[in-house]
Amino acid sequence: MRFSRYLTLTILTFTLLCLLDIVYAIPSGGVYPPEFNYRNGYWYDSWDYNRNYYADQDGFLPNVAYESLGVDKELAYEIGGWFEENYDNRIERAEAILDYVQKWTEYGYDEDNVFKSGIAQEEWAWNADEMAHMFNETTNSLAVGDCEDMTFLCATIYIAARFDVALIDAPGHVALLIWLPEYDNANYYWDIPDDGRDYGWIWVESTGEVNPIGWTPPDYSDGGWNTYLLGYSKFSIEFSPNNPKEEDDVIVQASIESATSSINTVFLS
Numbered sequence: 001m002r003f004s005r006y007l008t009l010t011i012l013t014f015t016l017l018c019l020l021d022i023v024y025a026i027p028s029g030g031v032y033p034p035e036f037n038y039r040n041g042y043w044y045d046s047w048d049y050n051r052n053y054y055a056d057q058d059g060f061l062p063n064v065a066y067e068s069l070g071v072d073k074e075l076a077y078e079i080g081g082w083f084e085e086n087y088d089n090r091i092e093r094a095e096a097i098l099d100y101v102q103k104w105t106e107y108g109y110d111e112d113n114v115f116k117s118g119i120a121q122e123e124w125a126w127n128a129d130e131m132a133h134m135f136n137e138t139t140n141s142l143a144v145g146d147c148e149d150m151t152f153l154c155a156t157i158y159i160a161a162r163f164d165v166a167l168i169d170a171p172g173h174v175a176l177l178i179w180l181p182e183y184d185n186a187n188y189y190w191d192i193p194d195d196g197r198d199y200g201w202i203w204v205e206s207t208g209e210v211n212p213i214g215w216t217p218p219d220y221s222d223g224g225w226n227t228y229l230l231g232y233s234k235f236s237i238e239f240s241p242n243n244p245k246e247e248d249d250v251i252v253q254a255s256i257e258s259a260t261s262s263i264n265t266v267f268l269s
Contacts, residue, residue, distance in 0.1 A: 068128035080159065094213055097154070097161060105144070129156075158176070169226040187214065237252065
């Protein structure tokens with residue numbers, strides 16, 4: 001899906017391009033906490049996404065990841081903002097976020113923990129805010145979920161903490177990558193095709209209590225998985241003439257690519 005918008009200011013011309021990679025939709029509104037309705041054997045949420053099935057246009061992967069971003073951001077995004085404000089060093093911030101999620105979440109199978117209308121759900125996806133509201137640091141209550149639930153929570157926190165994020169859709173598993181090329185202790189560094197950058201994405205495995213940041217599990221080291229860019233952005237600027245004089249009219253062209261949202265306004269400073 002590609003959005004384009006052109007903004008012209010007297011002698012300044014901006015070209016804005018927003019690219020969303022393999023993303024079916026971004027919620028433009030919803031109700032929190034979500035309301036659910038049952039149809040055709042599946043449960044759908046307020047954004048009309050299928051919480052029981054990961055694939056297809058209305059499946060929960062990657063769509064549910066967007067329910068806690070943009071206009072619908074809430075508690076999980078707030079948590080990420082705290083990390084951004086309190087950890088100046090990006091490596092320390094990235095490590096602290098993973099430690100936090102691993103501390104306050106516990107792996108559990110959906111069929112043992114999720115019931116709708118009294119019926120156990122074999123497959124279910126919680127969004128990041130639902131997970132964030134489950135744990136309580138005062139009462140030491142943990143949020144229970146499986147890989148996609150922890151990944152959605154982790155992804156929102158990382159995005160709010162100013163990291164570029166990509167969801168990993170691997171066979172039987174969901175995890176994420178963050179762009180952190182300065183981290184020097186990963187066992188693999190990954191390159192996402194067409195993102196305009198080289199190897200510098202590292203794996204974040206939110207399941208388990210001791211999996212370190214940058215550790216790609218052996219089962220997925222062959223790279224046989226897909227990615228969905230979430231918090232990715234890229235900015236470049238050109239102007240002519242290159243060495244303007246005071247009396248010259250100057251044309252400035254800025255190109256912005258974002259996997260988070262469309263761009264409505266830009267300011268030149």
